[in-house]
Amino acid sequence: MSTPQQPPTQTPVPQAVPDWQAAPGPSYTAAYTSPIPVTRTHLGHALASEWTKIKSVRSTIWTLGVFLVLVVGIGLLVAAQTTNEDFGNVPYTIPAFFGLVLGQICLITLGVLVISSEYGTGMIRTTFTASPQRHRVLAAKLIIFFAVAFVVSAFAIGFVGLVTESMHGSGEGTAWGGSVVKGALYVSLLGVLALAVGSMLRHSAGAITAMLGLVLVPAILPAFLLMSESLRTIGEKMLDYNAPNALAKIFGLDEGNGSGGGAQLGLLAGVTAAAIAGAFVLLDRRDV
Amino acid sequence: MIELEGLTKRYGEKVAVNHLTFSVRPGIVTGFLGPNGAGKSTTMRMMLGLDRPTAGDVRIDGQHYDRLKDPLKYIGALLDAKAMHGGRSAFNHLLCLAQSNGIPSSRVHEVLDTVGLTSVAKKKAKGFSLGMGQRLGIAGALLGDPRILMFDEPVNGLDPEGIHWIRNLMKALAAEGRTVFVSSHLMSEMALTADHLVVIGQGRLLADTSMADFIEQNSRSYVRIRSPQRERLLDVLHSAGITVVQAGAETLEVDGGKAERIGELAAQHHLVLHELSPQQASLEEAFMQLTAESVEYHAHSGGAPSPAGAPAAPSPAPAPGQWGDGWKEGRS
Ligand SMILES: Nc1ncnc2c1ncn2[C@@H]1O[C@H](COP(=O)(O)OP(=O)(O)O)[C@@H](O)[C@H]1O
Numbered sequence: 001m002s003t004p005q006q007p008p009t010q011t012p013v014p015q016a017v018p019d020w021q022a023a024p025g026p027s028y029t030a031a032y033t034s035p036i037p038v039t040r041t042h043l044g045h046a047l048a049s050e051w052t053k054i055k056s057v058r059s060t061i062w063t064l065g066v067f068l069v070l071v072v073g074i075g076l077l078v079a080a081q082t083t084n085e086d087f088g089n090v091p092y093t094i095p096a097f098f099g100l101v102l103g104q105i106c107l108i109t110l111g112v113l114v115i116s117s118e119y120g121t122g123m124i125r126t127t128f129t130a131s132p133q134r135h136r137v138l139a140a141k142l143i144i145f146f147a148v149a150f151v152v153s154a155f156a157i158g159f160v161g162l163v164t165e166s167m168h169g170s171g172e173g174t175a176w177g178g179s180v181v182k183g184a185l186y187v188s189l190l191g192v193l194a195l196a197v198g199s200m201l202r203h204s205a206g207a208i209t210a211m212l213g214l215v216l217v218p219a220i221l222p223a224f225l226l227m228s229e230s231l232r233t234i235g236e237k238m239l240d241y242n243a244p245n246a247l248a249k250i251f252g253l254d255e256g257n258g259s260g261g262g263a264q265l266g267l268l269a270g271v272t273a274a275a276i277a278g279a280f281v282l283l284d285r286r287d288v
Numbered sequence: 289m290i291e292l293e294g295l296t297k298r299y300g301e302k303v304a305v306n307h308l309t310f311s312v313r314p315g316i317v318t319g320f321l322g323p324n325g326a327g328k329s330t331t332m333r334m335m336l337g338l339d340r341p342t343a344g345d346v347r348i349d350g351q352h353y354d355r356l357k358d359p360l361k362y363i364g365a366l367l368d369a370k371a372m373h374g375g376r377s378a379f380n381h382l383l384c385l386a387q388s389n390g391i392p393s394s395r396v397h398e399v400l401d402t403v404g405l406t407s408v409a410k411k412k413a414k415g416f417s418l419g420m421g422q423r424l425g426i427a428g429a430l431l432g433d434p435r436i437l438m439f440d441e442p443v444n445g446l447d448p449e450g451i452h453w454i455r456n457l458m459k460a461l462a463a464e465g466r467t468v469f470v471s472s473h474l475m476s477e478m479a480l481t482a483d484h485l486v487v488i489g490q491g492r493l494l495a496d497t498s499m500a501d502f503i504e505q506n507s508r509s510y511v512r513i514r515s516p517q518r519e520r521l522l523d524v525l526h527s528a529g530i531t532v533v534q535a536g537a538e539t540l541e542v543d544g545g546k547a548e549r550i551g552e553l554a555a556q557h558h559l560v561l562h563e564l565s566p567q568q569a570s571l572e573e574a575f576m577q578l579t580a581e582s583v584e585y586h587a588h589s590g591g592a593p594s595p596a597g598a599p600a601a602p603s604p605a606p607a608p609g610q611w612g613d614g615w616k617e618g619r620s
């Protein structure tokens with residue numbers, strides 16, 4: 001056991017140190033002044049920080065990599081199996097739909113991980129110590145994630161559309177730009193919703209499970225609900241608004257034009273906005 | 289300067305931090321001492337705005353933590369060496385922190401160098417040993433070159449070399465005029481690093497005193513004597529004007545360092561001594577006594593609130609009263 005070798009003197013080495021000890025009262029004279037210039041932090045700093053965070057972990061590479069493989073890979077396979085006649089009055093981006101139905105799970109996973117991994121590792125305390133304005137951190141995460149998800153999914157859908165058009169284009173196809181934007185918007189919003197849910201639940205597995213339930217249950221449940229007379233209307237609404245069906249509408253798979261899905265997109269936007277509001281309220285109230 | 293005023297935190301029924309009032313001054317190392325579960329980490333989390341106080345207030349140079357416009361340049365904190373994403377490299381971990389406060393990335397290289405992690409800057413944090421994780425955490429605390437540094441049990445689980453490094457770092461930081469606030473559950477650790485001591489037990493303030501005062505008041509030195517001719521020895525010492533305390537059937541204790549004098553007296557009077565040994569009550573004992581009292585106080589006084597800003601150093605312990613005293617108190 002170490003015993004105190006010498007009692008530390010109460011007065012510390014005062015060389016070149018201002019007389020901080022002489023003034024113990026509430027006079028906040030800076031005892032130590034750093035040469036680093038003081039900057040008032042703002043959202044831009046938080047965005048830069050979150051951008052560094054999202055691109056410096058493996059989970060981002062994995063989820064987005066699998067997403068691209070699914071959307072582009074399945075899309076090109078489908079494109080190869082179709083003929084020019086199949087695209088009479090539907091957008092050339094349709095082959096991307098099949099990969100997106102699976103790929104949306106990747107974006108959901110990434111959305112959740114962007115925040116829940118910080119809670120899981122304890123990083124969140126370091127983050128909030130550096131940026132005590134919690135709402136700014138969450139806002140930056142939402143913006144950066146949405147931007148990344150939107151760009152990647154728009155690229156994937158657009159790429160599939162271009163390749164398909166070059167394979168099956170006959171000069172007079174339907175305009176498909178809208179389906180790129182709406183398809184990318186839909187899956188990105190799902191990811192943003194996942195981020196908000198992750199922020200509220202603070203637990204990766206829990207939040208991913210909740211989001212999968214939200215996507216899959218309305219797609220499966222109607223099969224049972226439609227059997228009951230009283231629940232029929234609910235079942236029909238679910239059938240109409242579930243995530244896979246929303247994507248199908250966006251890509252014109254049901255009506256044969258690439259401009260559907262507006263109501264479904266609106267509903268998702270509303271739900272996402274509500275979840276974001278809830279996440280902000282809880283974030284401010286709870287201990288980290 | 290950090291000022292706590294009536295800081296209180298409840299977790300359900302449990303009062304983790306109970307009306308703490310003290311301040312942390314710049315230019316010295318202030319030790320924050322208390323047994324495990326005393327509420328040290330909770331207090332520090334509240335200082336950093338991570339946990340919301342149930343009551344009371346913390347101010348950093350007069351401001352609330354979440355109003356600081358450049359927090360990392362004000363306070364650098366190491367609460368938990370593992371509070372980072374293991375999949376991120378040391379460099380990127382520090383870079384994202386730096387960017388959030390507008391600190392240039394050149395500073396990341398500087399602090400990596402300061403803590404000696406430059407060679408593993410590109411390695412993932414999850415491969416780091418506890419000591420390396422601790423260094424990375426400290427690098428994060430130093431990023432903004434802050435005027436206040438806060439460390440929660442920084443030497444826990446470190447090897448002697450790491451402990452030595454952290455001790456010296458803290459002293460050097462304080463000598464530059466910075467505020468250093470460091471917690472520990474070991475008195476011996478505090479005695480080596482701290483200039484000022486804040487002791488808590490069960491969330492209450494037990495002592496707020498300079499280290500020098502604490503040592504002076506608590507490190508009683510005395511001489512222990514055992515002799516088969518106890519009665520005669522007592523007479524001899526008494527007539528020599530030496531005050532003796534009977535500490536056991538055969539053991540006597542004399543305050544102060546008078547071993548030589550006692551030995552000579554015994555020889556003059558041909559008395560047999562079985563033991564004549566100078567003793568030093570350890571600071572650890574003093575600390576344990578101090579905190580044990582707080583526990584006992586709780587056990588006996590049925591939750592009667594202690595006065596805010598509790599007594600200084602060796603608090604006049606409420607006499608460990610009869611069993612049931614508190615019960616009676618509680619009813620009256
Ligand atoms: N989040 C929490 N929820 C419930 N109880 C807590 C929480 N954090 C701490 N405590 C309790 O508060 C007390 C103080 O804990 P802590 O501040 O960690 O003590 P120390 O750091 O001094 O060891 C302990 O009894 C602990 O169990």
Ligand SMILES: [Mg+2]
Pocket residue numbers: 328329330440441
């Ligand atoms: Mg602790």
